[in-house]
Amino acid sequence: MTTFVDRVELHVAAGNGGHGCASVHREKFKPLGGPDGGNGGRGGDVILVVDQSVTTLLEYHHSPHRKATNGQPGAGDNRSGKDGQDLVLTVPDGTVVLDKKGNVLADLVGEGTTFIAGQGGRGGLGNAALASARRKAPGFALLGEPGEARDIVLELKTVADVALVGYPSAGKSSLISVLSAAKPKIADYPFTTLVPNLGVVTAGSTVYTIADVPGLIPGASQGRGLGLEFLRHVERCSVLVHVLDTATLESERDPVTDLDVIEEELKQYGGLEDRPRIVVLNKIDIPDGKDLADMIRPDLEERGYQVFEISAVARTGLKELSFALAGIVAEARAAKPKEEATRIVIRPKAVDDTGFTVTYDEHEEVYRVRGEKPERWVRQTDFNNDEAVGYLADRLNRLGVEDALMKAGARAGDGVAIGSEDNAVVFDWEPSMMAGAEMLGRRGEDHRLEAPRPAAQRRRDREAERDDAQREYDEFDPF
Template sequence: MTTFVDRVELHVAAGNGGHGCASVHREKFKPLGGPDGGNGGRGGDVILVVDQSVTTLLEYHHSPHRKATNGKPGEGGNRAGKDGQDLVLYVPDGTVVLDKKGEVLADLVGHGTTYVAAEGGRGGLGNAALSSARRKAPGFALLGVPGDLQDIVLELKTVADVALVGYPSAGKSSLISVLSAAKPKIADYPFTTLVPNLGVVTAGSTVYTIADVPGLIPGASQGRGLGLEFLRHVERCSVLVHVLDTATLESDRDPVSDLDIIEEELKQYGGLDDRPRVVVLNKIDIPDGQDLADMIRPDLEERGYRVFEVSAVARTGLKELSFALADIVAKARAAKPKEEATRIVIRPKAVDDAGFTVTYDEAEEVYRVRGEKPERWVRQTDFNNDEAVGYLADRLNRLGVEDALMKAGARAGDGVAIGAEENAVVFDWEPTLMAGAEMLGRRGEDHRLEAPRPAAQRRRDRQAEHDEADREYDEFNPF
């Protein structure tokens, strides 16, 4: 039995980036042929894509944990790691993506609309990419960045032009079955329909979609019955159709009271005051139903409603209703603003934006550094490698982190945390001493290989080597 699910909580994890490789090219007569470690591959993204053939979120209800593949690590010989494969999740048209707090992240309407729910981590650079004129043979590589972990909520809001609302057993399912090719479940007891049904109607040159919204009873907007679960499905409609039962067998109900109660629930739900209303008096094929319709129609028309008398069983009055709804839908579509061409918005970086912030956390008694670059650099650093740690310190210094710490009042030995509280890297700060750098070289640089010497200097060095060899020969061969 197919189950309709229109709200799920989804836990998505993007792929981690692959680690870079630290490797040195070696071959005969070239024991130190230079760095040749390749870069790690990018982790795969988790992407939501609208597919009109998908009508429910049932698949994600049963399997809420989804993860993309990781990037492969780099290898020697300048071989880059393979990128992770993106994970594409197909969702119904009209799916809304929210975070755990209920904030809307994306509204996916239209076939092919995409949203990246979790972005894969970038791959770490190999030592070949880290080499430079001053750092010829780095003995380290950068680690891959972990992929995003997100907990999101998917809510389905049916994309329909016309929404049928009314009490249970008012005849909404019967009406949609004769207006379109939809085949909903129909029975003579309340709450027969447990899921919204969607049908396509053709009236002249206008084609529109129509949906019935089940489970509306007094208190639906506060969670009674099924109303609160399905009221969201009327939010995107262009017109609301009240289906009133003129042949109800319940003595404490009448069509006008039903209309007032449903209108109050729609008002409590909110956001639907601007939608045009149409009233359909259903089941006029029953003698008592026709008599009651004749009695209440003048009252409804005085309220400003357009009233149609129909019978889903006898199929009377359906053509007039279908074309009237098509006219309202066409006018609503024409009134919508035309979509403008996509504009590229350029937001230049502020002149005084350093890309990070430094604040003092009194509770933890540390200076906390937050920013996209410092936090990513920390995640990419292998703290078991002194050269990699020195490279990180130089990057932070060039970014201006040390100057910002000094301005914030930090002193040698104070605690510094880079990142959020749950995964920060904490260390005792020691300011970089730049004195004597011309002798010691910068951290992370290779001291084994020197810069090319001028030709005259090379000749003098060779002559000095020959003289030293001659002196050693004379010492061991006095005769």
């Protein structure tokens, strides 16, 4: 049975936004009291949060599909729908979030660090929020947006200061058990350690963490044995400790060769060249082990290694090793740049940025409109409601989409697609400089809500509406 998982593929889906409500207030002696449809609630987010008490991704290995709750639809009497509840997923310290292509989305280090893996959809506006001085009784509401859904990969990279590396049965687990309070499984056969073990060591005023990495063998960086699966756990460490077995029973092995093999595997894996190394000659409590340690120590020191002779079983030489590691860890911590205060980066839009693009797709033979606003507006439109479709046309026209299509060479009857190739709304374009509400009259207005106006006044109002269309959009468009 799997008890430790450090890499999973997670399928997350944020909650959908609730639909807005189209409603008209009614009461005795006041049958048309105006629009009172409430807004839909926001969909819940999927949030990853670092929790120090979590040490494995096992939970997501068994349940890889996670979804937040949807927002509730709005209701009459100006009642807004309830927001969806955020789904909080706890992950271990040191979790890296990647997309399916391997691009890093977030590196979660430190208790409480958060990352929004899926953004909840916005709730649709009700007709009460869509009402304006010129559209007093909208007969439609906006739909809620779908929540973000995507596949992500979680990789756990152990957050430790010291990494113990070496051949299987070199004594790494024994060493971490005597340096810290960790109680790993220990035996004299290869691959006793199947998961990284983590322990906390106190040396004077310095407290640091130490991890033993499951045994490396030749070819580990190419996938042989267990090494490649756990090499990522040494990436965050400040110092690497080579644990060499000076009393190995295998005639074809010796400590120096073991060191060279492990160094080659670390080199092939990459990214660890700058980490300081310490060599630990273990099992000197055995006479042959002590003799071999004395023999090879000068050669290792000539290579520039700091060498310690220890016996994890007899607990010999551990104090010197522990304080030496504490000194290196303290230097590494002091060398790290201090955390800068959070800075808000403001990137103003260019003065000529329209917020959308119009390109001709020769393969599909359509003019494709891409942009945050047009695509969001399309998602929020109920295409079964002619008034809602007209409202969409008004918005697109005010944004300048129609002018851009004409400049791009579009003609009446040409196909126009708003959105990406796999999720677009396609329609035949009918150009009209008087789009939407101007074509159909004062759409969304109920003349029973106001006193009749003289013809001259209605004419002046229509002229004013054409002149201030852009200004009205800036004042009343909620997005």
